[in-house]
Amino acid sequence: MTEQVIHGLDKAVKTMKKGEHALITIQPEYAFGSSESQQELAVVPANSTVYYEVEMVSFMKEKESWEMNTPEKIEAAGKKKEEGNALFKAGKYERASKRYENAVRFIDYDSSFSDEAKKQA
Numbered sequence: 001m002t003e004q005v006i007h008g009l010d011k012a013v014k015t016m017k018k019g020e021h022a023l024i025t026i027q028p029e030y031a032f033g034s035s036e037s038q039q040e041l042a043v044v045p046a047n048s049t050v051y052y053e054v055e056m057v058s059f060m061k062e063k064e065s066w067e068m069n070t071p072e073k074i075e076a077a078g079k080k081k082e083e084g085n086a087l088f089k090a091g092k093y094e095r096a097s098k099r100y101e102n103a104v105r106f107i108d109y110d111s112s113f114s115d116e117a118k119k120q121a
Helices: 007-013 070-089 093-108 115-120
Strands: 021-026 050-055
Touching: 007 021, 007 050, 070 093
Parallel strands: none
Antiparallel strands: 021 050
């Protein structure tokens, strides 16, 4: 898995409604940080503030854990864990930690999981 969206943009679009237009300013710590970043159409210099114009055309909301059956929860927890691993390998430890916490939430408070199933997830 490769990270598709910078942290600041990810946070900003979560607050948007369908059909909304926004001009988003993202500080370096929520964009590409202190490293130069090679993008498809340009190189973003280190410590750059970046700007996006975004239109929220549509979105799909993830199911809540209480809406999922056990196999879906195990799959969702596994995906969050994989995302966390990729972020960790990229040195994005805080974001990785959040993914791991989200993975645990899928199974931690569900009494239908045996201890063995929790280990599997």
